[in-house]
Amino acid sequence: MYDDLLSWCPVAGVSHGPMLGSMTPITPPSITALTLGVRDVQRSRDFYVTGLGFREISFIPGEILFVQAGFGLLLALWNVESMPGEYGQVGHGTLAPPLSVGHNTASAEEVSELYAGALAAGATSVSAPTRREWGGTSACVADPDGFRWDFVHNPSFAIDDDGTVTGV
Amino acid sequence: MYDDLLSWCPVAGVSHGPMLGSMTPITPPSITALTLGVRDVQRSRDFYVTGLGFREISFIPGEILFVQAGFGLLLALWNVESMPGEYGQVGHGTLAPPLSVGHNTASAEEVSELYAGALAAGATSVSAPTRREWGGTSACVADPDGFRWDFVHNPSFAIDDDGTVTGV
Incomplete structure (x- = not known):
């Protein structure tokens, strides 16, 4: 496992970053995944895997698809109806x-x-x-x-x- | 420049990926940036740079902020009012x-x-x-x-x- 990436810190070695109240330096999050809420996971699979050629990592029909989207980066296509349980009141509106x-x-x-x-x-x-x-x-x-x-x-x-x- | 990453291909060396009509193998996009539409770029800077400690790459007041968000990965916070010129009809709705x-x-x-x-x-x-x-x-x-x-x-x-x- 590429542990350095899991704890990759863009401020390390450059500065200690801003301080938060006390003198503890802040380590910002780093993005290792992006999850998009989709209306039809199979349609997303047809588009991202079959159409665009992304490598499929795992797939649960009707629920979620994970593909490799960059160096150390996941793209998840998740049934938008399942999102509120973890993400609260999110959803598609009239605009994209x-x-x-x-x-x-x-x-x-x-x-x-x-x-x-x-x-x-x-x-x-x-x-x-x-x-x-x-x-x-x-x-x-x-x-x-x-x-x-x-x-x-x-x-x-x-x-x-x-x-x-x-x-x- | 890390040219390999700019053209990083998760299917290379594993398979040629799916074929698109002809016999040309597909190279999928890879994510090197994520742009979020925000209502107040300065507020986003206060949160992401001052608060969370992300390294600021560049900042145009009132317009856009770029920070380092992972290995070879940009996070952009862009004035949502500027987005439609390039992204069409996008915007915040009643849900997140x-x-x-x-x-x-x-x-x-x-x-x-x-x-x-x-x-x-x-x-x-x-x-x-x-x-x-x-x-x-x-x-x-x-x-x-x-x-x-x-x-x-x-x-x-x-x-x-x-x-x-x-x-x-």
């Missing part, structure tokens, strides 16, 4: 949820490739690959539940060997 | 968004520590650390916009050195 899941690419061409691949898998186009005023290129699609995926080429974006992100 | 951002820990004690730290930083409790029927322990809090954070100890969860997640 105000968030996006993003994939930063090494080139503008990859943005177009990911965009085309997502549409072929059944995503809905929100914005075609577009040169943005901040100097990069991005495209946006919606998954079957409306969750946005953003494919982004930011020329200055970089991930160091230790996982540190710079250039945004 | 149906998702959670998760941090898998190496012990149940860490779940309690993260839960307490988040409350101290101004999060709202949704569920205190609870032993779950699936054999682990989790707790849930809401950030200032209602976005859920889930702190989870799943004893079988593991991240291999190559970033592959197993045990869920």
Whole structure:
């Protein structure tokens, strides 16, 4: 097990971070999973596994699907009706949820490739690959539940060997 | 730059993944960023940077905040009013968004520590650390916009050195 990642701390070695009342330094959470509430788990499996090619880790029909979504990162597609038991009053409204899941690419061409691949898998186009005023290129699609995926080429974006992100 | 991560492919070396019409193997997206739509970017900065100790990468007052959220992973807090230009009709509804951002820990004690730290930083409790029927322990809090954070100890969860997640 990659224990360093389970307790990965972006402030370690850089600073002790802010202090919270006492002199105890704060270790912030680190994201190792993202769970999206979906209306039809099988439909999500058709889209994410069959359509987009994500590696399935485990699947409980009608309940939840786990796929590998990045380095040390899970994506869970969970029956939205099961969420309130653990997450309280959450649910889909009339607008799509105000968030996006993003994939930063090494080139503008990859943005177009990911965009085309997502549409072929059944995503809905929100914005075609577009040169943005901040100097990069991005495209946006919606998954079957409306969750946005953003494919982004930011020329200055970089991930160091230790996982540190710079250039945004 | 850690180019391998920018083009990290969880199916490479394992299989060629599903095929899409032709014989071209699919390379799924990988998550390198998560963007949440927030009502007050400064309030998000107070919570995520000052309160929770995330490392700030960049900040445009009133518009967007980027913090380091994991290995090769960005968390962006973006003014929700700016989102529709790129993401279409997204927004907050009467219920909290149906998702959670998760941090898998190496012990149940860490779940309690993260839960307490988040409350101290101004999060709202949704569920205190609870032993779950699936054999682990989790707790849930809401950030200032209602976005859920889930702190989870799943004893079988593991991240291999190559970033592959197993045990869920």
